[in-house]
Amino acid sequence: MSEVLSDWRDTLPAVRGKIARDAELAPFTWLRVGGPAEVLFLPEDEADLSVFLKGLDASVPVTVIGVGSNLLVRDGGIRGVVIRLGKNFAKVEARGEARIYAGAAALDANVAKVAAQNGIGGLEFYRGVPGSIGGAIVMNAGCYASETKDVLFEAYALNRQGERVVLSNREMGYSYRHSDAADRGDLIFVGALYQGTDDDPFEVTKRMEAITERREKSQPIRDKTGGSTFKNPAGHSAWELVDKAGWRGKPFGGAKFSDLHANFLINFDNATAADLENLGEAVRADVKGKFGVELQWEVKRLGETSPLPLGERKAQGAG
Numbered sequence: 001m002s003e004v005l006s007d008w009r010d011t012l013p014a015v016r017g018k019i020a021r022d023a024e025l026a027p028f029t030w031l032r033v034g035g036p037a038e039v040l041f042l043p044e045d046e047a048d049l050s051v052f053l054k055g056l057d058a059s060v061p062v063t064v065i066g067v068g069s070n071l072l073v074r075d076g077g078i079r080g081v082v083i084r085l086g087k088n089f090a091k092v093e094a095r096g097e098a099r100i101y102a103g104a105a106a107l108d109a110n111v112a113k114v115a116a117q118n119g120i121g122g123l124e125f126y127r128g129v130p131g132s133i134g135g136a137i138v139m140n141a142g143c144y145a146s147e148t149k150d151v152l153f154e155a156y157a158l159n160r161q162g163e164r165v166v167l168s169n170r171e172m173g174y175s176y177r178h179s180d181a182a183d184r185g186d187l188i189f190v191g192a193l194y195q196g197t198d199d200d201p202f203e204v205t206k207r208m209e210a211i212t213e214r215r216e217k218s219q220p221i222r223d224k225t226g227g228s229t230f231k232n233p234a235g236h237s238a239w240e241l242v243d244k245a246g247w248r249g250k251p252f253g254g255a256k257f258s259d260l261h262a263n264f265l266i267n268f269d270n271a272t273a274a275d276l277e278n279l280g281e282a283v284r285a286d287v288k289g290k291f292g293v294e295l296q297w298e299v300k301r302l303g304e305t306s307p308l309p310l311g312e313r314k315a316q317g318a319g
Contacts, residue, residue, distance in 0.1 A: 002025040009039055013055025017043040025073045028084060028128070030067060031265070033273040034073025035307060037063075037082035045088045046158070047189050053188070054162035056081065057121055061158065061304060064188050065267060066105065069131035070139075070227040075273045076304030085134060088122075089190060094118040098196045099153060104134030104189050108141065122151050128211040130227050137189045138182040139300075140174045144211060149174035153195040157187040177231050187262030213314055220258040224267040229257070229280060239263035245286045252279035265299065277278050277301060 020276050024039035043049035056062070061080030065071060090106035092114045102111045111133060112126035125146035129136060136210055137155050141146045154295025155172060157165045165187060178294055181187060215221065230238040241261040242248065249259040254271030256279070258264040265276050284295045 008060060011057075012039065013052050015041070015043065015052050016045075016048045017041060022068035023314045025065070025078065025082065026061055029068030029071050029073055029226075031068075031072055031267050031271075031273075031276060032224050033075070033267060033271060033276060035075050035077025035273075035303060037080075039081045040085050041081055042086055043089075048157055049083070049085075049188065049190070050164075052162075053158060053160055054203065054313045058160060058162075060235045062072060062183070064134065065145060065241045065302075066132040066135045067107070067128070070135065070299050072078060072226060072273055072276055072299050072301045074277070074301065074303035074305050078303040083188060085190070090132075091191075093204075094120065095193065098198050100196060101191060102133045102194065103191045104132065104137070106133045107131070108133060108136055112208055113195075115196055116204040117190075118164055118198035118288075119199055119204065120239045121204050121207075122146075122196035123194060124204060124208045127208045128215045130221070133192055137172070137192050139177050139180055139298075140179055141177075144165050144214075146164075147174070147176075148172075151194045151196060153193045155181070156193075157181075157189045159188075160186045164231045197241055218261055220260045220264050220266060223258065223264075225258065225264045226299045228263050228298050229289070230263055230284075233293050233295065233299045236293055237263075238295060241295065242283055245283065247279075247283050247286070248256045249279060252282065255279045272305075274305065 010020060020040045022036045024036050027033045043052060043054060056219050062083060063078050064083045085105040087102040091103045092106045092111055094100050100115050100118050108126040108129040108131055112123050115123040125143050128143040129141045135141060136148050142148060152169045155167045158166055167181055232238050239262040242257055247257050247263040249256055253275030254267060254269035255275040256268055258266050265280060288294050
């Protein structure tokens with residue numbers, strides 16, 4: 001039996017940003033559920049983040065969250081350090097040659113807006129993607145037949161040693177709602193450079209407004225939701241399978257799938273993370289049984305199902 005050592009949180013690197021112990025994460029997610037982070041770090045800027053990573057014990061788990069639009073934090077919380085990038089990572093600016101830079105904390109919708117203002121086409125779809133650029137880079141976010149892989153020129157990240165890494169579009173290894181780069185597990189994305197096309201600002205804005213109108217009519221954007229719950233299986237629409245299986249609007253604890261869009265999980269009555277995840281798993285099993293199709297989660301689920309006992313926190317931060 002391994003010896004219980006002193007709390008690893010007592011030896012964290014000195015930084016300019018904010019560090020909080022046992023920090024509640026529910027307020028940072030659109031579903032408004034989930035337990036605390038053992039440590040929450042809000043870096044001041046990229047240099048501050050680099051210092052923190054260089055000084056952090058390599059065995060302490062690190063998890064990065066954005067604005068929490070497609071994130072389900074389990075009720076037991078998240079071990080180790082959770083890093084959330086703030087306003088100093090939200091810069092958006094045109095860089096010439098129909099290129100636009102966006103920090104990882106920049107909202108996707110704001111990137112689309114700035115691109116339109118500068119006569120850059122090709123990024124209009126981001127107006128319909130809830131969340132921030134960091135998440136979009138990692139999961140190849142997209143909608144309405146366009147994806148991040150169609151416009152990304154290169155992405156910027158820090159590794160666990162605090163070193164800057166530049167990845168080309170090809171090196172990201174994109175596929176449907178996935179990137180091979182995310183599977184590495186040692187990268188924290190801090191920004192991206194996009195390649196659009198020269199276009200008329202008025203025409204780009206018109207296309208963007210059409211996406212906004214379509215989204216507002218078809219998605220429960222004012223509810224506590226996590227965006228699209230399941231990926232679309234080959235040859236199917238996830239929402240149709242959920243609907244045909246009889247789960248549209250059906251309560252499950254404090255959770256349900258939206259009456260407006262059957263692929264959107266809703267926290268409609270003080271749901272727990274377990275309510276939401278168990279509902280998703282029940283739907284997956286029902287759809288598999290009725291139609292022989294296996295739904296895959298698009299919402300990212302993180303953390304423990306039950307709280308980490310205080311006596312089990314080890315110096316390395318891992319159980």
